[in-house]
Amino acid sequence: MEKMTKEQQQQIRAQYKEYEETVYADYPEVKKFVRLKKRWLGFLIIFGLALAILNNVCTTMMTGTAGVSILYTIGAAVAGFGVTLIFLLASMNPNWRFSLFLLLAGFGRIMSLYETVTKYYGIHTPGEVLKVYALSFTQLPFLTTLEILSWVYGLLLILTAAALVVPNRSRMLAVQSEELAEKIKSCMMNNEK
Numbered sequence: 001m002e003k004m005t006k007e008q009q010q011q012i013r014a015q016y017k018e019y020e021e022t023v024y025a026d027y028p029e030v031k032k033f034v035r036l037k038k039r040w041l042g043f044l045i046i047f048g049l050a051l052a053i054l055n056n057v058c059t060t061m062m063t064g065t066a067g068v069s070i071l072y073t074i075g076a077a078v079a080g081f082g083v084t085l086i087f088l089l090a091s092m093n094p095n096w097r098f099s100l101f102l103l104l105a106g107f108g109r110i111m112s113l114y115e116t117v118t119k120y121y122g123i124h125t126p127g128e129v130l131k132v133y134a135l136s137f138t139q140l141p142f143l144t145t146l147e148i149l150s151w152v153y154g155l156l157l158i159l160t161a162a163a164l165v166v167p168n169r170s171r172m173l174a175v176q177s178e179e180l181a182e183k184i185k186s187c188m189m190n191n192e193k
Helices: 006-024 028-062 070-080 082-091 096-121 126-139 141-165 168-192
Strands: none
Touching: 006 028, 006 168, 028 070, 028 082, 028 141, 028 168, 070 082, 082 096, 082 141, 096 126, 096 141, 096 168, 126 141, 141 168
């Protein structure tokens, strides 16, 4: 199989977009659902990566290991975010069942944060967690803010999974988007032959 030129690739992309528009023309709700879902999951990917990188860079600077390469620190952050990233990318799939993985990522993050706080500070009740964060905010406001954003991120993952899985309307739109995506894929595969 010979290599395609850039013009051929652009032409195929244009054909794909054109066909996609004609397929989704009869299903504006599905088109809107797919667009919003991809944008929101994209936001969660960017937010999560930024949070992971900031956490690693700040931790590296605070622990006095500033001799560690910044590229190594960023690489470690991306690797640590890897499982959540895989779950978010899988959730972009039209099949709504992949969104269930976001529950694992969200609950895993929250349980990990809770376990860390309770072990590190010797906390025995959830109410004490708020006191610890209030006290630590006065001494380390930036790190405390990052920690609170990590809690928020875990909750956003859980709420996103719930929004994509629980409402019947979301599942119905996901099934329709899956059918339309398959229709587009089969048409494009036939055009390549």
